[in-house]
Amino acid sequence: MKPTGPIPADFAAKDGELVIGGKTVSALVREAGDTPLFVYSREIIAARIAAVRAAMPERIALHYAMKANPYPPLLEWIADEVDGLDIASGGELEQARTAGFLPREISFAGPGKRDRELEAAIATGVTLNVESEGEAKRALKIGERRGVAPRLAIRVNPGFEMRGSGMKMGGGAKPFGIDEDRVPALARTIVDAGAQWRGFHVYSGSQALDPQAIVETQAQVIALTAKLADEADVPVPHLNMGGGFGIPYFSRDTPLDLAPIGDALEQQFAQLPSALQDTQFAIELGRYLVGEAGVYLTTILDRKESHGVTYLVTDGGLHHQLAASGNFGTVVRRNYPVAIANRFGEEATGQASEEVSVVGCLCTPLDRLADNVALPRADVGDMVAVFCAGAYGASASPATFLGQGPAHEMLV
Numbered sequence: 001m002k003p004t005g006p007i008p009a010d011f012a013a014k015d016g017e018l019v020i021g022g023k024t025v026s027a028l029v030r031e032a033g034d035t036p037l038f039v040y041s042r043e044i045i046a047a048r049i050a051a052v053r054a055a056m057p058e059r060i061a062l063h064y065a066m067k068a069n070p071y072p073p074l075l076e077w078i079a080d081e082v083d084g085l086d087i088a089s090g091g092e093l094e095q096a097r098t099a100g101f102l103p104r105e106i107s108f109a110g111p112g113k114r115d116r117e118l119e120a121a122i123a124t125g126v127t128l129n130v131e132s133e134g135e136a137k138r139a140l141k142i143g144e145r146r147g148v149a150p151r152l153a154i155r156v157n158p159g160f161e162m163r164g165s166g167m168k169m170g171g172g173a174k175p176f177g178i179d180e181d182r183v184p185a186l187a188r189t190i191v192d193a194g195a196q197w198r199g200f201h202v203y204s205g206s207q208a209l210d211p212q213a214i215v216e217t218q219a220q221v222i223a224l225t226a227k228l229a230d231e232a233d234v235p236v237p238h239l240n241m242g243g244g245f246g247i248p249y250f251s252r253d254t255p256l257d258l259a260p261i262g263d264a265l266e267q268q269f270a271q272l273p274s275a276l277q278d279t280q281f282a283i284e285l286g287r288y289l290v291g292e293a294g295v296y297l298t299t300i301l302d303r304k305e306s307h308g309v310t311y312l313v314t315d316g317g318l319h320h321q322l323a324a325s326g327n328f329g330t331v332v333r334r335n336y337p338v339a340i341a342n343r344f345g346e347e348a349t350g351q352a353s354e355e356v357s358v359v360g361c362l363c364t365p366l367d368r369l370a371d372n373v374a375l376p377r378a379d380v381g382d383m384v385a386v387f388c389a390g391a392y393g394a395s396a397s398p399a400t401f402l403g404q405g406p407a408h409e410m411l412v
């Protein structure tokens, strides 16, 4: 038997069925027409946003990193709930504008931006977080040609990285940002060229569950950007401090405690270096806001035995939930939280529990949704729910693999 991650505490059962946004899974699937189906709960996202706002100093703005989940209805709804949006492509820029985000709320990072993407950002007045001297030069040239001053910030590749972070995005050689020792010269160049100078962006990691690691990183970001501003003798109108707030995916992961992060930031803000006295601060969060709000629902197509192992074969798989299959940046495959969605709550009572492996419908041994887990006895037609499916699910999985096509999606 292998453990599964913790089912987010937000979910409850009604008549033995998992309920999302007040509706039972069978009602949701009837409404959507079929499985596989991603359901995203507004209520849970709103609760995460409220928790972040309650814990953080008022001075800090909350941005959503849209690559976590760009589902258009979700994006439209979240536009009124957050203060800004972080995008990473021209395609995301179009989706963000369609969803109602204003250009001044949007900042655009990403290590490889085409000229036409730079041009779209400059023409609309979106902030570009430039990631190299070459990119800054191209942006300035496009601005000159169009007769507009581009809004430019520098993405810094810091010399440190976030301790315990799931995915490292800073420290040492990186394709992201500009090495810190070269930042002051470029900041000077940008300001002297007459661009709208916006300040700095420092993103040093993702999926951290240790609040102290985040506290240390934020203190380092503040110290570093103050030093860079002093060296370059430029103001810092805006500082995007990154994010990295993680969620519990696996057994023994515990929810991130926001209180110590907010308290430490409050202290930092009370004694800011002079370069940052008038700075607007932002954090950018993706999975923390939306990850636990999503459930991936699949239907069991077959139940079979092989050499003593019981397999539940579902109509879903890694083509929609690559991360849960263990093939999206993990070294060792571990089980996401899963449940039989129409027998929800029975796990707790241990009723008719059995050990099974849940697989997808793809013809590859990589297509596993849960290995050797204890679930209530389930048959063909029952539904398997995979939790923590609200971030890096539908849009981060190869939906066309094996001719399967996309899953249904729904915001409730």
Ligand SMILES: *Cc1c(COP(=O)(O)O)cnc(C)c1O
Binding pocket: 065, 067, 068, 086, 109, 203, 206, 207, 242, 243, 244, 245, 284, 285, 286, 287, 288, 391
């Ligand atoms: C991916 C990314 C994020 C969001 O990361 P999460 O782990 O989902 O919070 C934020 N900022 C940048 C620059 C990113 O690349």
